[in-house]
Amino acid sequence: MSTQKALILPEKHGEWKLTDVAIPSPGPTDILVKVAAAGLNPIDWKNKDYNIMPKSFPFISGTDGSGVVEAVGAEVKTFTKGDKVLFLGDSGMEGGTFQQYAVVPADLAAKVPENVTLDQAASIPLALATVATGIWVHTPNALSVSIPAPWEDGGETQNAGKPILILGGTSTVGQHAIQAARLNKFAPIITTASPHNAARLTALGATHVLDRALSPSALSAAIAEAAGGAPIELVYDAISEPDTQAAGYAALAPGGTLLMTLPPAVPAESVVPEKKIVMVFGSFYLPGNRALGKELFGRLEGYLRSGAFGPNEVEVVPGGLAGIVEGLERLKQNKVAGKKLIVRPQETA
Known part of the structure; x- marks a missing residue:
């Protein structure tokens, strides 16, 4: 299989479109993840309305993800195929989480312990990055x-x-x-x-x-x-x-x-x-934040297992990737409180 389902922005301020795109390939220090759950965030609807992150089109949004490792780059020693992971996605055609497979740097992923579900795991990465980069970065x-x-x-x-x-x-x-x-x-x-x-x-x-x-x-x-x-x-x-x-x-x-x-x-x-x-700007992809991201993700499995960090309560939006548009509209209208909206890309019809 060489293609997958993805929700894309085809053009600046365009309408979301569910379509087929190529499955990306991991580089030497990356992992390819079969995305089980993707979290929705205000930045995603703002990418459409205000073009905050897109630099080129088509564009795939989404920064919160969890799933199962499908393939690992040649230099990756910390993960193997089949590992359950959560990760901070990098919005774009390879790293955005609004697709069924995403590529992520191995140092911005962590194994998911048994006490956290993959749905719950997708509630963590961006919120944690937003807090950690605001408090702990030293550059x-x-x-x-x-x-x-x-x-x-x-x-x-x-x-x-x-x-x-x-x-x-x-x-x-x-x-x-x-x-x-x-x-x-x-x-x-x-x-x-x-x-x-x-x-x-x-x-x-x-x-x-x-x-x-x-x-x-x-x-x-x-x-x-x-x-x-x-x-x-x-x-x-x-x-x-x-x-x-x-x-x-x-x-x-x-x-x-x-x-x-x-x-x-x-x-x-x-x-x-x-x-x-x-x-604050919650991204470990900024050069000055990357070292902290690597340190934190290296410890995150242990923090989650011990309860030092825990996930948010989640609400699964039905329809897989097709449910994202409705979910983002709810976020835009401030109709979500106390829960993290997630979708399951593999359930896309």
Whole structure:
């Protein structure tokens, strides 16, 4: 078999098209994965509407993937055919996950342990990359606060006992931010969410779950109380809408950093030189982020097996690749909460 099903963007701002394309071949340091599950993310509909990532067409989107190794490159020693893996896809004709087979660098894949399903595994890569690149990358001028990773010197001590605020704890990024903060031993770990999600977030490591519907003044008071009067030097805004940015910036102590996943929208009159604003870009394919990605994926199987990191709750969108368009429209309309949408490319008719 030399062809497969794929969902492509045939042209800039074009309409999604389900079609047949060639199955890519892995290079010497790559693996070819038969994609069992692909996660849907806002970047995917933005690739269509705003042409954020496509450099040429046709274009295959998709960054979250899991599946079974079909073939390995000549230099790959860490995987063999038949291994179950999760991986960070590189949107494009070879690496995008909106197809039945994808090529991925072996150092940006990890084996999936028995306690995680392939559906669950597809909820992890991009959210984890978005958190890790914002917190742990150390390259000059990186979009990061450059905190030591948990396995590095100071990773479990530098911020031990310091409060952290994570806005949007129920989001896929927010849930991974809570778990990363737990590994760095931040305490307390304060987050916002709807009250019915409190038990889930507490199980991930949050110590205080504040009602996201509180008024700005009530939320500010609740954050200060949860922090016990200690200065909050790091806020991760996983939602990054104007209201959450304003709340996060207000809670931030002088000398601290507000991390966000969308462009800054903090009111200009509130901005002061003593508070840093950083917009993260969750990709290990950037040269300055690749070393961290390799280190993290090399440890990820163990983290998942031990429960140090866990997947999001998932919802399977039916129809295989044909279900993606409906799923992306739901994301665009903000009709998804607390779950990661995935599709199963092999179920494409």
